[in-house]
Amino acid sequence: MRKKAQAIQKQNIAPHVLSRGGYDYLKQKLLAEKTKKKLEEAAQSGRVDGIIDPPSPVRRHVKWKVARTKKTGEMTTEAAKEIAKKIVSHFQLTITIIFQYFVNAMYHCVFSV
Numbered sequence: 001m002r003k004k005a006q007a008i009q010k011q012n013i014a015p016h017v018l019s020r021g022g023y024d025y026l027k028q029k030l031l032a033e034k035t036k037k038k039l040e041e042a043a044q045s046g047r048v049d050g051i052i053d054p055p056s057p058v059r060r061h062v063k064w065k066v067a068r069t070k071k072t073g074e075m076t077t078e079a080a081k082e083i084a085k086k087i088v089s090h091f092q093l094t095i096t097i098i099f100q101y102f103v104n105a106m107y108h109c110v111f112s113v
Contacts, residue, residue, distance in 0.1 A: 017070055030062070035052075
């Protein structure tokens with residue numbers, strides 16, 4: 001059983017460096033950082049009501065990338081670095097396509113009347 005698990009682990013080209021808390025703890029940590037950042041921005045802008053919108057959920061690609069980033073700031077392996085580049089470029093492409101779709105849809109709504 002142990003040999004089989006070791007063989008499977010050898011095939012992992014992008015291991016994560018999470019502690020026992022895993023992705024749940026990472027998600028809580030990232031949400032806390034987002035909330036803190038929003039509070040600091042609200043304080044700097046001079047908002048006195050103290051009410052801020054809750055932070056948006058942490059995206060999967062962000063969690064994946066952070067899980068494979070060491071404390072020194074480098075990725076666990078070169079393969080993980082390449083995969084992260086592909087994920088980020090795919091995400092940016094998706095956002096661009098969605099934005100263009102909505103721009104075109106709004107253009108047709110405004111000028112079709």
